[in-house]
Amino acid sequence: MSEQNLVTIYIDGQPVQAPAGTPIVEAAKAAGIEIPVFCHHSKLTPVGMCRMCLVRVGTPARTRTGELELDENGNPVIRWFPRLMTGCTTPITEGMHVEVNIPEVQDAWRGTLEFLLTSHPLDCPVCDKGGECPLQDLTFAYGPDLSRFYKPYKLHFEKPIPLSELIWLDRERCIYCSRCIRFCDEIANDPVLDFADRGRGQHIVSVSDVPFDSYFSGNTTDICPVGALTTEDFRFKARVWELNNVPSVCPHCPVGCNIVIGERAGDIKRIMPRQNEWVNEIWMCDKGRFGHHFVRAEDRLTTPLIKGEDGQFREATWPEALDYVANRLSAVIATEGPLAVGGIAGGRAANEDLYLFVKLFRDVLGSPNIDHRIAWPVGTGIEQAVAEVGLTSESNLNALGKGATILMLGTDVNEAQPVTYLRVRKARRSGAHVVVAQARRVKEHAEATHTLDYRVGGEAHAVVALLKAVLARLDEPFGAYKKLDGKDDVLAALEALSQEDLLAQAGLTAEAVEAAAEAIASAEHLVVMVGREALVGAGVNATTLVDAVVALLTATGKAGQPNSGLVALWPHNNTQGANDMGVLPHLLPGYEPAEAIGADIDAMLTGAAGLKAMYIMAADPVRDRPSSRAVLENLDFLVVQDLFLTETAQLADVVLPAAAFAERDGTYTSYERRVQRFDEALEPPGDAMPDWWILAQLASRFDAAWPLYTLADDVMQEIAKQVKRYKKMTYDNLEGEPVVWSTTADRHHIYTGTATLNSWFGRQWEVEAEARRPKFALRWHDLQAVEDAEGFRVVPQTRLYDNGTLIRRSTLLDQRRARPEVVLSAADAERLGVQDGDVVRLVRDGVQVEAPARIGKGVQPGVVVVPVDVDGTEWNALTGGGLEAPVVRLEKGAQA
Ligand code: SF4
Ligand code: SF4
Ligand code: FES
DSSP: OOGGGEEEEEETTEEEEEETTOBHHHHHHHTTOOOOOSSOOTTSOOOOOSOTTEEEEEEEOBOTTSOBOBOTTSOBOEEEOSSOEETTTOBOOTTOEEEOSSHHHHHHHHHHHHHHTTTOOOOGGGOTTTTSOHHHHHHHHHSOSSOSOOGGGOOOOOSOEESSSSEEEOTTTOOOOOHHHHIIIIISOOOOEEEESOGGGOEEEEOSSSTTOOTTTHHHHHHOSSTTEEETTTTTTOOGGGOEEEEEEOSSSTTOOEEEEEEETTEEEEEEEOOBTTTTBTOOOHHHHHTTTTTTOTTBOOSOEEEOTTSOEEEOOHHHHHHHHHHHHHHHHHHHOGGGEEEEEOTTSOHHHHHHHHHIIIIIIOOOOEEOOTTSOSSSOHHHHHHHHBSOTTOOGGGOOTTEEEEEESOOHHHHSHHHHHHHHHHHHTTOEEEEEOSSOOGGGGGOSEEEOOOTTOHHHHHHHHHHHHHTTOSSTTGGGTTOTTHHHHHHHHHTSOHHHHHHHHTOOHHHHHHHHHHHHTOSEEEEEEOHHHHHHHGGGHHHHHHHHHHHHHHTTOTTSTTOEEEEOOSSTTHHHHHHTTOSSSBOGGGOBOSSOOOOHHHHHHSTTOOSEEEEESOOHHHHOGGGHHHHHTOSEEEEEESBOOTTGGGOSEEEEBOOGGGSOEEEEOTTOEEEEEOOOSOOSTTOBOHHHHHHHHHHTTTOOOOOOOSHHHHHHHHHHHOGGGTTOOHHHHHOOOEEOGGGSSTTTOOOSSOSEEOOOOEEOOOGGGSSSOOOOOOOOOOOOOOOOSSEEEEEEOOSSOOOTTGGGOGGGGGGSOOOOEEEOHHHHHHHTOOTTOEEEEEETTEEEEEEEEEOTTOOTTEEEEESSSSOHHHHHHTGGGTSOOEEEEEEOTTO
């Protein structure tokens, strides 16, 4: 709050300071004075629709010459407006007087409530909002004891109707505040709700073909101030006061939205967002909200399993299973050596699990063959780049606006990291430049101030061309970084590249690149987001793309500066943590270079590493990379630790049941490198145990001199000592101080799933660029020419509702789940005689799949866009499990 903007107003005579222009209701709220609201919401544009916030307003009178008029005592004369004013749409000015606690205002509030209740069904005893309903609370506080309107006045609608299969609408309860409509229009950019009809018959309708077509629909139920909007997931499941609200972190994507698990009787009744203005504000996507059913899925593993000679699993006790695993691994190591053992840990495991996984492999088994990058290209160097020039600690994407530029490279955040879309949209609405560099149309094009529509394969060339154009604009390139090793080599390499050639390879015009370069070179804050598509598409040039991004951030001097830096849009919720904990063959925890460099995931899963035994935790390579099946089948020994008997687990010799995120505590690290705590809300099913516990028990069978870890907190304490970047982080200080957000200090303004107090906001670790003398070198790998493909290049597209291990257990989302399809350009469709809906066949290396074709806007000729992980393993075999950009043959299918 800048001091020169502060003005003083008087509410019932009490002086209150707030920035000029603040709505009266917000200034009052900040001073602890309640003015009731319904349609007002601090995250939405004021509309003044409900008239709940009426107050008496006066301003100091002025003479014709502009002097303050003073009374006989020398005090300003106050000129009162003739009628009551809406406090939500009236901005404060210096010396304004507001009267709240006077009969006229209290009468108005009583009258508004009486009016709003004229047609309200008063079915509070069966309404899911009961107990957290602003209408109920404000009626108790300010409403009339009796209504002059009786039953015959009430207008009846059919009782709740589905707005979609996720959201129900009770039109009788609606008070026409339009919060839901404004949320969809302003925040989500999904203008799919509207009012229909007028007068008392006015009601909310969905206007999209797929009903309520938005990935953020659940948020409307949070901010609806009555029980008009409720979720299918929570309707009639529990009364809100019965819930045990446990702070947690969403396990689905790397945004790391803060959530509250509403637990009752050992079950998750609902998931709601927990306010964290640095991460998700008060929002979350529907995947996070409704995708929790895997936790209580009936097919969860509940006991260790050992495969017998007959190939059948039998149940085992923990001691039996762990002894067996230790003996078999010891036998392999004794005969083949430690390098015959490899480990894969998934990026959905917690930091505590990943740390002990690395410790088990490197210190106990003696093998550096560890990796987690099952859904991310290997060898790009982006893990290290994030540690060097990642988004600076204490950054807040929520604060980006005028003066900031966000460069989005090969991203599709609405599908892959949805709340990111809300943040980018907010930044653009606050004045930031958004440069969208993509090869196909994505939702964030709606937010783009600049676009770079490069051709598939030309991603790296596009970024290098951009870098050259930016450098040409800088007076003192690399200013603060001029002593960085490698800088001169980078400049020399760039000098040798012709901009004309780069543009031709990237398929871009000089004008587009120059305009984007200007937005970058002149930016006060620069955030670069890199999506998987950029790296996959760039192929052999992906490493150069990363080199160029690091050079861009250092050349502009933005590396290490607040609200600037690189954000890698990782595939899993804790991929960043997996990097930090050193689940990599070449780096130790904290990005220290490893002396013993192991086999990477490609070498392990293709068989090139020659492994005899593997330990796989929280990953399903057979599903993600079907070609790995034969390699895993040929191992002498395979252990899988997971929630479910996955396709990989079915091949295992031993299966160990793990606890889900809601059943244990731990930490995840978001893509902003924010380390965040989550807490245990439920007991694990059967004998399932947290991953860290299983690993610690196993290590004890090898006589490892490990301390006794009895809690996840014990492991975190060791991480804080051993991992440089996590220094001094403790569960206590990750909680931080409880904050009462000014935006939510009053639950009538908003409901966010928590009471007004909140904490557990996490901490971002510092990147190398923030050090006084940063120690990293710029790297450069030569660019290779983009070759024309013989066939169609596949762009593997992440879809929010795929068929993955966790999300497919939420049957509520079945109707929205992405189906197999092949999206091609209109030119190719015409050439091949394919129409929308025709079945086409994709063929690659003996694998073939058929799916309906769709002609997509903005798809390049010679390219097919194919959703990843939406069907069985054959489909994944074709799309390379989302890793490679394969080339396929496209033929007309059976019915085309
Ligand atoms: S459904 Fe709820 S949020 Fe939407 S207009 Fe009605 S009361 Fe307001
Ligand atoms: S954006 Fe990501 S972290 Fe947030 S709720 Fe959705 S899936 Fe979860
Ligand atoms: S008119 Fe002010 S809150 Fe509705």
